[in-house]
Amino acid sequence: MITFLIYAVIFLGVAALVRLAMVYQASKELRGEREENVSASENSWNAILFIVFMIALYAGYIYLIFEYSDALLPKAASAHGFKEGSIYSIDALMNINLVVVNIVFVVINTLLFFFAFKYVREKRETAEFFPHNNKLELFWTIIPSIFLAFIIIFGLTIWNNVMDADKEVLAADGSVVEPVVIELYARQFDWHARYAGADGELGMANVRYIEGSNQTGVMKNDPNSLDDIIVKSEFHLPVNVPVKFKIRSQDVIHSAYMPHFRAQMNAVPGMNTQFTFVPTITTNEMRQDPKVMRKYEKINLIRSEKGEDQVEFDYILLCNKICGASHYNMQMKIVVESQEDFDKWLSSKKTFGDSEGLTTKSKKVDNKLAENLEIN
Amino acid sequence: MGVAATANEGNAHIHIPHKEGFLTKYVFSQDHKMISKQFLVTGLVMALVGMGMSTLFRLQLGWQGESFAILKWILGDVWAPDGILSPDKYLALVTMHGTIMVFFVLTGGLSGTFANLLIPLQIGARDMASGFMNMLSYWFFFLASVIMIASIFVEGGPASAGWTIYPPLSAIPETIPGSGTGMTLWLVSMTIFIASSLIGGLNYIVTIINLRTKGMKMTRMPLTIWAILVTAILGVLSFPVLLAAALLLVFDRSFGTSFYLSDIMVQGQLLDVSGGSPVLFQHLFWFLGHPEVYIVLLPALGISSEVIATNSRKPIFGYRAMIVSILAIGFLSFIVWGHHMFITGMNPFLGAVFTFTTLLIAIPSAVKAFNYLTTLYKGRIIFTPAMLFAIGTVSTFVTGGVTGIILADSALDINLHDTYFVVAHFHIVMGMSAVLAMFAGIYHWFPKMYCKMMNNKLGYVHFWLTFISAFGVFLPQHFIGLAGIPRRYYENTAFPMFDDMLELNQLVTWFAILGAVAQLLFVFNFLFSIFKGQRAPQNPWKSNTLEWTTPVEHIHGNWHGALPTVHRWPYDYSKPGADEDFIPQTVPLAEGEVDEGAGYGH
Structure with a gap:
């Protein structure tokens, strides 16, 4: 009944408007006003x-x-x-x-x-x-x-x-700083980060190898895989060290967007992309930055009005290519810290070999298989 | 049929006595003026749908996660359970909004309306080269529109992968609900749409090249016709590439090929695909996609040139430079598509090349902007509603265009790609410019289309509200983009760092609502004027071009008696020595008088 009334009111309103407009139009004719003559x-x-x-x-x-x-x-x-x-x-x-x-x-x-x-x-x-x-x-x-x-x-x-994916940074003694190699692995709707480990080489990987706990398809019989370290939800970077990102996707196109580092590169299934940058400010230093502090003061004010938790500044990796229904919440926290803190954090993580129970490093990589699969 | 056959017989005394039933006159008409009106009305209906969708998803973005009774009422329980828009249907709305606006409103609606209306009338032809193909073009467009709208109602919803439908998201139904039947219908609809666009475009080109009346040299054509000519050429050259891209996608979706797919696992299922590349699709898509921007924009600039010259009572400044700019923009638009793909993993050297070619477009664009300014300079401006909208077009063209300089720079695009900065940029430069110009065209040529006048006062209110909301919606979005918020995000509350942008998002939504409401004024004015408007005089705006020499009432063949002969360029406004401040193109040159269009450097 109420719906009917609403429609009736709308209908009568429009009808009245039309009548009004017609009267107006007629009076205009009487006054001899023409639309093409702008007054x-x-x-x-x-x-x-x-x-x-x-x-x-x-x-x-x-x-x-x-x-x-x-x-x-x-x-x-x-x-x-x-x-x-x-x-x-x-x-x-x-x-x-x-x-x-x-x-x-x-x-x-x-x-x-x-x-x-x-x-x-x-x-x-x-x-x-x-x-x-x-x-x-x-x-x-x-x-x-x-x-x-x-x-x-x-x-x-x-x-x-x-x-330039091979950016070099020179240490105080003039030697070249070894880059950290990290694979960013995207899928609907989360990220994994895989560190190359002590050997600085990522083990080969392909979606065909995904099974059980091996969620990112790392090739188990590649010796380089054993010391790789895979983390979720949060990853760390050492400050002032070049970080070489290798980017891979499991399903659709994603985009690894790290706005604070002015860094972005698509994650394309069937293809390896890369991006290298040198982080220069640690998370803690950023939290002391006056502009950042003002921004977070305002944010926390808004959040407390809404009854939400207080937050601190964090670097963030987010997905910036439409990838499905939960595209809007596909993120990973990034922490930039000193080399010592970074080493401590990384060494607390399990290697791929340990978590998969692979102990022998003697297994040789099956090159032929790798070629056939166009392994990344 | 008769009209088409005699279209080129300039001297024949045209009066074709044939009976017209309701069907042949209003439905399957082959008269370009009727087809133009059909395109306009279909385009406007699609525009209302597209705008309505944007208002609905703006509600979600303004008040994220809040319940709205109106969402539940319009969208129902599946799309908006408890009055909260669901995330995948948010993407569905965004996708359909983009598709409808870009293709069905600003390509089909804009070009279809004004190319059909103006080509024969402004070059002095009886009708299009092929009336029958012209009719087909409209009905293909209509069919495509119906299918696109129908796709909203299928199970899983319409296509939801963004209007750019990048695979694999658009290729694999398991990745998003809209990539099922909805996506299939999207592809079917677009295939038909492309057919419509090609049939129409070929017809436009042939008509402009072959059916110009005596004396209508290329250098005497109004800029609208130049713009439409280049637009049609762009469409004919680029739409087939989209067709190819779409067909390959159909193969990937339905016949097990992997043109665009490789090494994919979805929901624990390894797909039997290898060797394809999703980036290939992007190359093919944007090979159309970038010229498409100018397919939308060039007719808009053509219309505003015409309207600004007429209502400034001055010749368009730098007629030849304007033509050269249109040609340059048209040519360059084919070699810049890679600027949509700087961060796809494309070779950085290619990125550098595309940065270079893209920034070159700023030169002809700047020339056009300065020429518009100089046309206004020392004019005698009459603010008809059309003139207001045309000035608005220049403003948005410049405002949105300048941020293009930033986005074209590949190094800067890294951080701005796919953020709201991009959304703001293209909505102002392409969306708003084209929409405002479309309104300028409607207000200006309404007397020619419907033999009636529209109400000025409503037109003024409509313009100011629209213009204010255009900036109100898109100016703040630059800031939202600079804060790093990606586009196509259902909500930003998953990231505390974006919390301080919520207020700004509300402001944007308020302006979006204002803009939407303002369009109701236009709809009322449009419909009321068709039936009850003042009867139009023959040449209401005291314009020089040929369409105003035709009788007010529509007749087949456009002119009683012989076709008019053209003696001068179309911009002899306020020419010294003339009695009035305009000299129609049909007036012969006086002794010793120079035709300005025929060439300068003299």
């Missing part, structure tokens, strides 16, 4: 509204910038993401881009709305016949071209550096 007041009002809109737009934008500056990502915690005193980093490139982009945004929109306001019919006798001007057009072809050439060269320099 002086309508025209002037719209011109003014463009200026009002412009002011409101910029005011809103500035408000958002101030209100939400802390809520955005803090400065990058990786060497390629942010480097003190250098412009060769993603954050520096981003900042330069943001400055230019904002200038273009403001200048062009301001001119647009201002022209709309200034050259309204009511203030003008005639329009100026100004069909083209080759010099002017050449000018605004060349200026963006120069700027873009700069952006392209700058951007690609950084891109080449970021995508």
